[in-house]
Amino acid sequence: MRLTLIIFSLIIVISYSGNSIAQKQAPVQLLQLATGNDSTITLNEEVVKNLFLNSKLKDRKVVVLSIVGAFRKGKSFLMNYLLRYLYAHYPSLTSTELINEGDDWMGEPEEPLTGFDWKSGVERVTKGLILWGDVFLHDGPRNEKYAIYIMDTQGLFDTETTTAENSKIFSLSTLISSIQILNIFNLLHEDQLQYLQFATEYARFGSSAMDSDKTPFQDLLVLIRDWNGVDEYRYGLRGGNAYLNRFLEIKDHQSKELQSVRRYIKSSFKNINCVLMPYPGKTVAVDKRFDGRWISIDDDFVTIMTELFNHLFKELKPKMINGKAIKSDELLVFINSYVESFKNDSMPEAVSIYESTMDKQFSILMAKSVDLYVEAVSSFDGEVSTEQDINKLHLAAKDKALKYFNSEKKFGSNADGFNHRKELIAKIDENFKQWKAVTLSQLRKLQEQKTHRIEQEQLL
Numbered sequence: 001m002r003l004t005l006i007i008f009s010l011i012i013v014i015s016y017s018g019n020s021i022a023q024k025q026a027p028v029q030l031l032q033l034a035t036g037n038d039s040t041i042t043l044n045e046e047v048v049k050n051l052f053l054n055s056k057l058k059d060r061k062v063v064v065l066s067i068v069g070a071f072r073k074g075k076s077f078l079m080n081y082l083l084r085y086l087y088a089h090y091p092s093l094t095s096t097e098l099i100n101e102g103d104d105w106m107g108e109p110e111e112p113l114t115g116f117d118w119k120s121g122v123e124r125v126t127k128g129l130i131l132w133g134d135v136f137l138h139d140g141p142r143n144e145k146y147a148i149y150i151m152d153t154q155g156l157f158d159t160e161t162t163t164a165e166n167s168k169i170f171s172l173s174t175l176i177s178s179i180q181i182l183n184i185f186n187l188l189h190e191d192q193l194q195y196l197q198f199a200t201e202y203a204r205f206g207s208s209a210m211d212s213d214k215t216p217f218q219d220l221l222v223l224i225r226d227w228n229g230v231d232e233y234r235y236g237l238r239g240g241n242a243y244l245n246r247f248l249e250i251k252d253h254q255s256k257e258l259q260s261v262r263r264y265i266k267s268s269f270k271n272i273n274c275v276l277m278p279y280p281g282k283t284v285a286v287d288k289r290f291d292g293r294w295i296s297i298d299d300d301f302v303t304i305m306t307e308l309f310n311h312l313f314k315e316l317k318p319k320m321i322n323g324k325a326i327k328s329d330e331l332l333v334f335i336n337s338y339v340e341s342f343k344n345d346s347m348p349e350a351v352s353i354y355e356s357t358m359d360k361q362f363s364i365l366m367a368k369s370v371d372l373y374v375e376a377v378s379s380f381d382g383e384v385s386t387e388q389d390i391n392k393l394h395l396a397a398k399d400k401a402l403k404y405f406n407s408e409k410k411f412g413s414n415a416d417g418f419n420h421r422k423e424l425i426a427k428i429d430e431n432f433k434q435w436k437a438v439t440l441s442q443l444r445k446l447q448e449q450k451t452h453r454i455e456q457e458q459l460l
């Protein structure tokens with residue numbers, strides 16, 4: 001206990017001793033991939049719980065930004081600058097004040113870069129998804145309330161990770177995020193598109209199973225580092241989009257396979273953009289002693305990086321699952337169910353992911369509807385005096401809960417909705433039975449007490 005206290009005080013001292021972000025928060029391992037014979041995926045639920053269930057996040061819709069791609073290609077480096085940008089623009093769970101607000105978001109020119117582990121040499125790192133241990137809070141002009149999560153991937157496409165493992169992590173991060181950044185070097189290759197294959201398979205199933213034209217994923221941003229074709233396409237978003245559109249064009253002379261990959265990718269993501277990043281300079285790229293200070297980064301890189309961050313947060317859109325905006329606590333439920341689907345050795349069938357997503361959505365919706373019912377009846381607990389009162393109250397509360405269930409967006413087919421509604425009614429009626437029994441016995445007791453009192457009074 002004492003040791004816990006000392007550690008806790010130490011954490012507090014450290015977190016208030018400066019305004020650098022790493023001193024405030026640290027990355028946490030969200031999902032861990034154990035390699036070897038049993039390549040299982042573990043969700044560190046206890047470690048991340050507070051990042052989803054904290055009361056400050058209640059009713060906030062989520063935005064999840066994730067980055068994937070080969071190791072040692074500057075992903076974590078970029079995410080750490082993104083964290084500085086976010087701390088300068090949004091309050092967070094741990095800091096209510098903005099740090100280096102506005103144009104000064106990059107901080108001191110010689111400040112070492114901290115945050116996610118970056119520049120880790122060849123030594124082995126834990127593979128999986130790393131979540132930043134803080135959540136940014138954005139209140140929009142039209143009363144939108146968002147919780148922004150930042151996710152990094154580690155250990156992908158190194159020499160020891162198998163293709164199946166890569167695909168699993170890649171797919172999981174795509175399923176969890178609302179903005180996926182695909183970080184690549186120099187040029188876009190066909191095989192990089194192949195890594196979106198699973199996501200596109202899911203898309204194909206999802207769009208035929210759902211009676212809507214919704215794309216399953218939202219934003220994909222292809223981020224090309226060390227772009228060297230600047231004579232043809234300029235750095236930044238405009239050049240990038242022109243390049244990407246050309247690359248994704250479907251042409252007659254292409255093989256069927258190349259054409260279908262392109263078609264699927266376009267149908268999987270609502271928006272696909274591309275940014276071409278300049279070379280950051282020799283110090284960043286090769287100097288072993290480089291500590292991340294921005295004074296040593298080429299100006300061009302800083303300009304485009306700022307353009308990229310402004311673009312990413314210009315207009316926030318919540319993460320949607322089957323057309324419904326997801327809240328913080330719900331996101332954890334979905335992450336859980338995705339991890340379950342990916343636990344086995346083989347890749348899960350798109351069908352099973354779709355079904356478990358739908359099941360989870362219905363169970364969240366049903367739990368909320370039952371909560372509404374219970375809340376409605378218990379708020380009148382003291383005011384019922386007859387069995388008719390109880391029945392009346394029950395019907396009104398049931399009506400409220402069912403109206404809520406009906407008004408919320410549905411997933412799956414009409415039959416799924418119908419069956420779950422039936423299940424909800426059964427649950428409410430079960431609740432009613434118990435509540436009625438308890439309330440009637442309370443009423444009876446009250447009545448008995450009353451009669452007893454009257455009898456006593458008459459005796460006197």
Ligand code: GDP
Pocket residue numbers: 070071072073074075076077078117118119120225226277278279280283284285290
């Ligand atoms: P990650 O494994 O993809 O997360 O890569 P890191 O962020 O750890 O960076 C690996 C190395 O790449 C570091 O030495 C960085 O200084 C360097 N680096 C960062 N950004 C760039 C870039 O845009 N181009 C080049 N050539 N190197 C970069």
Ligand code: MG
Pocket residue numbers: 072075076077117118119152153154
């Ligand atoms: Mg990294």
